[in-house]
Amino acid sequence: MTSPNVPNMTLDPFTGVMPPNVTLVVTILGCGSSVGVPALKYGWGDCDESNEKNIRTRSSIILETATTSVLVDMSPDLRQQLLRHRSFKVDGVIFTHEHYDHTSGINELRPVFFGSGRTLKIYSNAECIESIKSMFFYLFEDGVQEHNIHDPSNRVDEIDYAKEFSGNALYGSGDLTGNDRSANLYMPYISANIIADRFQIGDISGICFEQNHGHSKSMGIRVGNFAYTTDVVAFPEESFAKLYGLDVWVVDCLSPEVVSNHANIDSVLQWVEILKPKMTYLTHMSIRMDYDRLLQILPPNVRPAYDQMQFEVNNQ
Numbered sequence: 001m002t003s004p005n006v007p008n009m010t011l012d013p014f015t016g017v018m019p020p021n022v023t024l025v026v027t028i029l030g031c032g033s034s035v036g037v038p039a040l041k042y043g044w045g046d047c048d049e050s051n052e053k054n055i056r057t058r059s060s061i062i063l064e065t066a067t068t069s070v071l072v073d074m075s076p077d078l079r080q081q082l083l084r085h086r087s088f089k090v091d092g093v094i095f096t097h098e099h100y101d102h103t104s105g106i107n108e109l110r111p112v113f114f115g116s117g118r119t120l121k122i123y124s125n126a127e128c129i130e131s132i133k134s135m136f137f138y139l140f141e142d143g144v145q146e147h148n149i150h151d152p153s154n155r156v157d158e159i160d161y162a163k164e165f166s167g168n169a170l171y172g173s174g175d176l177t178g179n180d181r182s183a184n185l186y187m188p189y190i191s192a193n194i195i196a197d198r199f200q201i202g203d204i205s206g207i208c209f210e211q212n213h214g215h216s217k218s219m220g221i222r223v224g225n226f227a228y229t230t231d232v233v234a235f236p237e238e239s240f241a242k243l244y245g246l247d248v249w250v251v252d253c254l255s256p257e258v259v260s261n262h263a264n265i266d267s268v269l270q271w272v273e274i275l276k277p278k279m280t281y282l283t284h285m286s287i288r289m290d291y292d293r294l295l296q297i298l299p300p301n302v303r304p305a306y307d308q309m310q311f312e313v314n315n316q
């Protein structure tokens, strides 16, 4: 089962071999702040509720080539996001940091792995992996590995997800009715991998770098000339240097005003002035960020993202 917009891989008619997957499809699964839009208690805030682009689930993206799907963060809205994306194929998950709105969907892929004997590989820096392991200890196999980008196991498994989703095979020996007492639906199914500064998952490879997230740190990623930097208020110098020459940049922009742990409109525009990415999309937006109002005040090369927005970039 693949997303309808992801090109299928076919043999090169002249060479008879698989061409490299040069196209990376990026989908914004969610672009909302930690409480989403609308928010409990605060509702729509400054956002026009009649505009669907103001409905924002919690922030996450998925990167897809013809063979590989990499999720970045597992938001509390992950189940809803993958159902509407019409694909639950996930070959690996990169976590940007341990905050609730980026990790608490970690249980949601369990049905995909029931009874399969496979593990879901997750990737992040050592601090984040340690936090996630302590929060969700029951999901983890023992041991944490250093991620070796040359390890052949970085190849993705060939799995027929469509077949897996049909019938009782999904649940292995168990069922979800409660009749099969032997079924342990919370069996550990996650294996953790620590990334230093590079990752390779299937044919998607990139770099990661540290970000200042106010009271804590987060991780930005870059694949080819695409970068995703959510939950950031400032960049260490060496990280900022990795953001030059971008075709598309998806960047945190919580609100119009200054906050202690997130970027705001002014800070993003200042970064854009220096880095000059061809296109910038704002994410992690709060109820203060009305979509149409942003279109009016932002330059044409800076646009608000919206849930299910999709674009293509070069994979390398």
Ligand SMILES: [Zn+2]
Binding pocket: 033, 034, 059, 099, 101, 102, 231, 284
């Ligand atoms: Zn967040």
Ligand SMILES: [Zn+2]
Binding pocket: 097, 099, 213, 231
């Ligand atoms: Zn955060």
